Amino acid sequence: MFLSIALPIALGFTIFLIGMKLMELALHQLAGPHLNRLLHRSTATPLHGLAVGTATTAFLQSSTAVTVIAIGLVNTGLLTFPRTLGIILGSNIGTCLTTELIGLNLNRLAIPLLVASTIGWLVTALLDEYNLLRLHDALLSKLAVIRSGCVALGGFSVLLAGMTIMQSVGSDVQQSELFGWFLDRARASLWWGLAAGAILTAIVHSSAAVIGIIMGFASIGAMPLELGVAVVLGANIGTCATALLASIGGTKGGQFVALSHIALNAGGALLFMPFIGELAVASGWMAYSPASQIAHAQTIFNVASSLLALPLCYLPVFRKLQSA
Numbered sequence: 001m002f003l004s005i006a007l008p009i010a011l012g013f014t015i016f017l018i019g020m021k022l023m024e025l026a027l028h029q030l031a032g033p034h035l036n037r038l039l040h041r042s043t044a045t046p047l048h049g050l051a052v053g054t055a056t057t058a059f060l061q062s063s064t065a066v067t068v069i070a071i072g073l074v075n076t077g078l079l080t081f082p083r084t085l086g087i088i089l090g091s092n093i094g095t096c097l098t099t100e101l102i103g104l105n106l107n108r109l110a111i112p113l114l115v116a117s118t119i120g121w122l123v124t125a126l127l128d129e130y131n132l133l134r135l136h137d138a139l140l141s142k143l144a145v146i147r148s149g150c151v152a153l154g155g156f157s158v159l160l161a162g163m164t165i166m167q168s169v170g171s172d173v174q175q176s177e178l179f180g181w182f183l184d185r186a187r188a189s190l191w192w193g194l195a196a197g198a199i200l201t202a203i204v205h206s207s208a209a210v211i212g213i214i215m216g217f218a219s220i221g222a223m224p225l226e227l228g229v230a231v232v233l234g235a236n237i238g239t240c241a242t243a244l245l246a247s248i249g250g251t252k253g254g255q256f257v258a259l260s261h262i263a264l265n266a267g268g269a270l271l272f273m274p275f276i277g278e279l280a281v282a283s284g285w286m287a288y289s290p291a292s293q294i295a296h297a298q299t300i301f302n303v304a305s306s307l308l309a310l311p312l313c314y315l316p317v318f319r320k321l322q323s324a
Helices: 002-041 046-060 063-075 081-094 096-102 107-130 137-167 170-175 177-188 191-204 207-219 225-238 240-247 252-283 290-314
Strands: none
Touching: 002 046, 002 137, 002 207, 046 063, 046 081, 046 290, 063 081, 063 240, 063 252, 081 096, 081 252, 081 290, 096 137, 096 207, 096 290, 107 137, 137 207, 177 191, 177 225, 191 207, 191 225, 191 252, 207 225, 207 290, 225 240, 225 252, 225 290, 240 252, 252 290
16 A cells, blocks of 8 residues: 555656756746846835746746745845845745646646647757758747747646646545544644645745645545645745755845745744635635645735735835845
């Protein structure tokens, strides 16, 4: 029983993470040359920072990547700590796009998308390598953009394939003693779900991966919805671990960025824990499946947390840290 669960989950999780990294690397290659300049010039106020952080994170598909970039810019003196406050808030909103896409239940499109992206990559690579059509440099650069887009699309298809593999063991998971033990504890206290989400995400450094697993369990009825929402809140805490590690040995301003990320996510999770039932109900208003309901809960939580924290970013105390 253990191997029939552990091996498919490990394989599916590995494939999922590979897809996530392919997407992140391809999209970062597209935006990388312009990202630092955009963050430096477009964060004059926390509201501007929120908009830019949302857009860049939605594009890069990684709030961790944007947060780590912000820490790096502060450490090198290209950005001051107060200018990153809005970026942190926006990164939490932008990261919801990944889970919302997963919640669309597009698993059946994994193979067609992979085939289409592979063909697109091969065609653009051959045209670029041999310049068969005698293209000018401007057109060749556009081919490079299309090729990176194909890699990102291929990464998304691989991500979907990993989700399918993990969902295939749902019935075995439901029958396992360890999962039954966890559900018993979680029925007594949803704090077990919060702790599990935080620990798992800190270990694997991907909140989307952990939330994706929970969405898979919820879609087959293996996990109660409120417990799934608690794990989502915990995953938002666990995702701060990477930024915290990136800030070690950096400047005080860079450490402030990591701490503000922790304060936002942990504070928001603790604030929403007593209202998990209400959050589950609200997420169900526009949901068409348990998986989409988990995704909507993540979106509502992150948007509400960021908007509630936005006025605090204008406090005079943060202006005094301008030189940090």
